Amino acid sequence: MSESRCPCLSGLTYDDCCGRLHAGGSTAHTAEQLMRSRFSAFARGDGDYLLATWHPSTRPATLELDEDRTWYRLDIIETRAGSPFDTSGVVEFVAYYRAPTGAGRQHEISRFTREQGCWFYLDGIH
Template identity: 70%
Template sequence: MTRCPCLSGLTYEECCGRLHSGSAVAQTAEQLMRSRFSAFAVGDVTYLLATWHPDTRPPSLELDAERSWYRLDILSTSGGSPFETTGVVEFEAYYRSPDGADSQHEVSRFVRDDGRWLYVDGTR
């Protein structure tokens, strides 16, 4: 069994794999953030686009095949519980590329629309 890329401590199948397959939906903004990180790690463009708010979603998305995402640190969260409609997650995501190891820091905004959390946008 493979551990989940979001580093929850669960296997991929028990954690983000359920969300990627559509057998479950994210219950919090943080859970959606973790599942989106895992989607980058496993190359699931379909999931990334499906969980992006339609007002800010690009028409297509191409992932950098030479970038390997390996670690996610959640730095803070605000809102985003199962009982709220907005949330903010600050994180740092680590990756390796031919240029070496690096990270991306972002403060991401999420909204819950019709019972589903969606990524709106982020500032780096």
């Protein structure tokens, strides 16, 4: 059990936020919730969760995470659609990291789709 703050910066503890999704006990209800849980998976090095939540049509066969990159902040810029009643959604975000070469950020507009009640990451434009 982890009482630490969730990496997605929701204000909740990891266990009450993304931890329950990573553990497989439930699925994301919205595209933004899936985006936040995927950021937290990057922050915690959980490649299995990232692959499981990636749509099969765009999912890579393998995923290698950069262990030297520490993800520490997520800013959601905009969310379009992606509610529990939608079948698609878009989340624009900026994610910040530290690496041996210095600090950096990734700005992305990510597309999501919901199939049979589950949200999946499709792709993103950097």
